[in-house]
Amino acid sequence: AAGVIQSPRHLIKEKRETATLKCYPIPRHDTVYWYQQGPGQDPQFLISFYEKMQSDKGSIPDRFSAQQFSDYHSELNMSSLELGDSALYFCASSISVQGYSEKLFFGSGTQLSVL
Amino acid sequence: GENVEQHPSTLSVQEGDSAVIKCTYSDSASNYFPWYKQELGKRPQLIIDIRSNVGEKKDQRIAVTLNKTAKHFSLHITETQPEDSAVYFCAEGSDKLSFGAGTTVTVRA
Numbered sequence: 001a002a003g004v005i006q007s008p009r010h011l012i013k014e015k016r017e018t019a020t021l022k023c024y025p026i027p028r029h030d031t032v033y034w035y036q037q038g039p040g041q042d043p044q045f046l047i048s049f050y051e052k053m054q055s056d057k058g059s060i061p062d063r064f065s066a067q068q069f070s071d072y073h074s075e076l077n078m079s080s081l082e083l084g085d086s087a088l089y090f091c092a093s094s095i096s097v098q099g100y101s102e103k104l105f106f107g108s109g110t111q112l113s114v115l
Numbered sequence: 116g117e118n119v120e121q122h123p124s125t126l127s128v129q130e131g132d133s134a135v136i137k138c139t140y141s142d143s144a145s146n147y148f149p150w151y152k153q154e155l156g157k158r159p160q161l162i163i164d165i166r167s168n169v170g171e172k173k174d175q176r177i178a179v180t181l182n183k184t185a186k187h188f189s190l191h192i193t194e195t196q197p198e199d200s201a202v203y204f205c206a207e208g209s210d211k212l213s214f215g216a217g218t219t220v221t222v223r224a
Contacts (some may be wrong), residue, residue: 005146033211042214043159056211090158103149104212106158 002026004050004107008093012113021076021110025093031055032074033104034066035090043090049074050096081114088112118142121205121215128195129223136218138185138205148181148188148211151204159204165191195222 005024008025013019025032035043036059049068057068060066063081068074078085092104093096121138128134128187138148149164164187165172165179176195181188192199200222206212 042216045211045213048211057210075150103161103164105161 002095004091004105006089008103008110009108012112012115014115015081015083017040017081017114018114019078019081019112021078021089021090021091021112023074023093023107025074026074026086026095026105027092028070029093029095029105031096032068032072032096033092034060034076034090035106037088037090037109039087044071046076052112057102078112083114086112118145118213119205119215121218123218124216125219125221127221127223130197131205132194132195134190134192134199134220134222136190136203136220137187137207138165138189138207138215139185139198141186141206143186145207147208148179149206150177150190151178151206151214153202153204154218155201163202192220195220197222197224 011019014050031049034046036046046060047066048056053070060107063079068078070083088109090109091107094104119138119140126134143161143185150162151158151159152162152176163174163177163179165181167183176193178191202217202219204217
């Protein structure tokens with residue numbers, strides 16, 4: 001079965017550079033979530049989109065932005081990168097049933113290293 | 116996460132024994148409680164979930180119990196095997212999930 005696809009798998013950037021992470025949700029899933037997971041930490045919610053509109057926002061820095069496109073893929077844009085942005089970034093998708101989106105399916109993540 | 120407390124942070128069990136992880140939550144409106152297993156360097160994988168209208172759910176060696184009054188839910192793994200070694204996260208919420216801090220489970224052969 002198709003899963004959530006994230007690219008790239010690994011990304012190395014220097015401080016103050018920009019990065020773009022891409023996520024392709026499971027077909028027919030209408031909601032996309034972005035999570036940031038630091039080493040040894042639990043996933044922290046950044047932002048989500050439902051039907052291409054931002055649906056919720058968590059602890060996402062102002063330097064980050066995201067959007068969901070007409071084909072439902074999503075991109076997380078990160079500017080002015082800092083060392084502390086080094087983390088594993090997961091995208092997850094879900095499908096709404098009777099107004100609720102519950103089961104999240106995660107992509108394999110993008111490991112971002114900021115040097 | 117702020118909304119969910121998870122204990123213990125580490126758990127070492129002998130192969131064949133049971134493992135129990137407990138989580139408490141604060142939002143009485145929470146109605147969905149999944150558990151994720153994350154192996155080193157891999158994505159969180161949903162292993163079992165429970166909704167607030169159910170007190171217990173079982174899937175082979177894995178079971179989850181929910182006590183809405185006390186606002187806690189637990190994961191039970193019976194007859195543990197070495198491949199059960201991983202980090203387990205509880206979570207709560209509908210739509211976006213808030214995760215517990217995780218429990219590193221080590222099954223000793």
